[in-house]
Amino acid sequence: MSIGYRIASGREHVVQRDLTFSLNAGEMVCMLGPNGCGKSTLLRTLAGLQPALKGEYSLSPSLQRKSGEASQNIALVLTERLSMDNTTVHDVVALGRYPYSSFLDGLKAEDEAIIAESLKQVGFQLSTSLNSQLSTLNSFFNAHSDGEKQRILIAKALAQQTPIILLDEPTAHLDLPHRILILRLLRQLAHEQNKTILISTHELDLALALSDRILLMTPGKGIQLDTAENLKKADAFTSSFGMDIFNPLG
Numbered sequence: 001m002s003i004g005y006r007i008a009s010g011r012e013h014v015v016q017r018d019l020t021f022s023l024n025a026g027e028m029v030c031m032l033g034p035n036g037c038g039k040s041t042l043l044r045t046l047a048g049l050q051p052a053l054k055g056e057y058s059l060s061p062s063l064q065r066k067s068g069e070a071s072q073n074i075a076l077v078l079t080e081r082l083s084m085d086n087t088t089v090h091d092v093v094a095l096g097r098y099p100y101s102s103f104l105d106g107l108k109a110e111d112e113a114i115i116a117e118s119l120k121q122v123g124f125q126l127s128t129s130l131n132s133q134l135s136t137l138n139s140f141f142n143a144h145s146d147g148e149k150q151r152i153l154i155a156k157a158l159a160q161q162t163p164i165i166l167l168d169e170p171t172a173h174l175d176l177p178h179r180i181l182i183l184r185l186l187r188q189l190a191h192e193q194n195k196t197i198l199i200s201t202h203e204l205d206l207a208l209a210l211s212d213r214i215l216l217m218t219p220g221k222g223i224q225l226d227t228a229e230n231l232k233k234a235d236a237f238t239s240s241f242g243m244d245i246f247n248p249l250g
Helices: 039-046 089-100 109-121 130-137 146-159 176-193 204-210 228-233 236-241
Strands: 003-006 012-016 027-032 074-077 164-168 196-200 213-218 222-226
Touching: 003 039, 012 039, 027 039, 027 176, 027 204, 039 074, 039 164, 039 196, 074 146, 089 109, 089 130, 089 146, 109 130, 109 146, 146 164, 146 176, 164 176, 176 196, 176 204, 213 228, 213 236, 222 228, 222 236, 228 236
Parallel strands: 027 196, 027 213, 074 164, 164 196
Antiparallel strands: 003 012, 213 222
16 A cells, blocks of 8 residues: 555655555554654554555454444544543543434433443543542543543544554653553553554654554655564664664764
8 A cells, every 4th residue: 555645736745655564453553653754644544534545455354343434443543632622521432432323313321331431441430429420521621631631532432442443642742651551551452352553653662662563664665564572683773763763872
């Protein structure tokens, strides 16, 4: 698959050509590479937000939930900092249920249970007390910290109940403890729920320590997908970043 953009004149700006790789259920893959190499472009292409310039990708029958319904197969969490005034936590997570419902019918009891369970899975302790649950679910999204907002957005992706979750720099804007917690959480979700999780990140040390495999992208020269150990042995990081990133003093 080749990825990039079609410009107004009809020409194409190719970011990466002839990418070939496969991702497995039950693994967390971190995508690394310098700025401009195509990480976000690849995620947006896989999520269906923009077309591939060439080629295609497919889901194995064991992953595909419903043919032709991308929103029931792939969830996407983008890096933009969202400011949603007067929007509750419940409303944000509920967006993940709309691929299965209609705006006219509204949410059913099953949807509400999935919303509450998704928040629990990302660490929000909802009490069995109705008043306590209402307090958490009806709190305003903007009233939460950046780390909590990121967990709420991941809960929205979980509520979507897709076998694949794509995340574009999910630890951006977070301090170190919260960056560790988010990546630990995603690794746990991949392993325990057998999800395929692909993350674009600049968190080199955390990616090397926590990911099952690394998808290393080099500007204009494609990708390598392997374990961190094998990529280190092949000196692939130096080729991708153009410097010895493990020896910053040179």
